[in-house]
Amino acid sequence: MRAENEKKSIGNTPIAVILVVGAYCLLFASMAGAEAPEVAKPCVQCHGETGNSDEAEIPRVAGASAFFLENQLLVFGEEARPCAKEEFDEAEEKPPAGDHCALARDLSDEEIAELAEYFSSQEFVPVDQPVDAQLAELGAKIHDQRCDKCHSEGGSLALDDAGILAGQSKAYLMEQLQDYKAGERWQPEKMQPQMEELSEEDMKALVEYYASQGQKRF
Template identity: 30%
Template sequence: MKTATRSMPHRGRFTTGLILGLSLVAGAAQADEASVKAGREAAQACAACHGDNGNSNNPAFPSIAGQPAGYLATQLRAYRDGTRENAIMSGQAANLSDEQIRDIAAYYAAQERKVLNPADEGSTLGSQLYHHGRDGVVACAACHGAEGRGNQPAGFPAMRGLSPDYTAQSLKDYRRQARKGGKAEIMYPVVADLSDEEIEALAAHIATFE
């Protein structure tokens, strides 16, 4: 009678693969930490407009804390390369390397987004458009979330914490296709038929997000 023996090759391969996988994850985490640290150093000049840790207390400048890293990197490259124009940002980004852009994006993406001064009053029309849309206009919540928190994995930016003036100007820039770079073209048909009144209403509603 033969005694049954068990071969363990699969377990060995599994263990090796698991160790290798954990090593890769650890390496990625260390790389991310390094990028965030380097980004903190590279982003020192950004705080003057965007606030400490990317939470702006100036309505003229948007909060960028917690935005998707890919979105932030795309916007910085667009400013640097002249695809997106802004007198201040074009100059700030002009001499940034690709590595610096990735590091700055990683730093701000890792920061907690805080809404410093949410508006007390919104807009019924803006709420309807944001959450439900209308014929020919997709609901903003479909991409940016019901509370304007965005979608990090998909690269859709958070809307909460943006001032009404900034949001309204951004939507008007998309409407006239003056804002380019990244996923900008997705926005063109979304806002093409929005009136000034509807844009102002949307901006007022978005400003109430906490």
């Protein structure tokens, strides 16, 4: 006979755990269909209402981990990566900041957390773009050798400290790889030696590989 204070469970999973997971699923489902919060208004002009930008030079931030998004905003605030100048719609009220770094620097910790939570709850939509199959095949080998440990499953997972690579714009990815290689963008110590070994052709191959992985989502 079971003790009265024994925790209830379904199979081997405690009911409390199931309820917590269910609550989080409902929270993210509701946020996925929600309108962007007020603090995100300057962001959506470039990144899109759901974080899926149509611009080749602008990343799709939807679906990235909240940890990653918060970290990138902090990196921008410290000017540890290139600060893109912002061009805001004339119909919109322009924020006081004139570039990405100043915009991030003006955010409070609470606003950064709110932005990260909103965009991380959105569904990532890969860019529909042509792929050089031969280069992608070479890129797959480079990825497996140098990148897979952190950017697993072809760069498609939204891990804590790794953004989504599969399905990002090729133009954006190439620019970022070049910035990493040139030391113009902050990167973890474990990543730096890998970047130093990459040639321009290696980077082109990686970009094609990640584009090919994005095509698998269609």
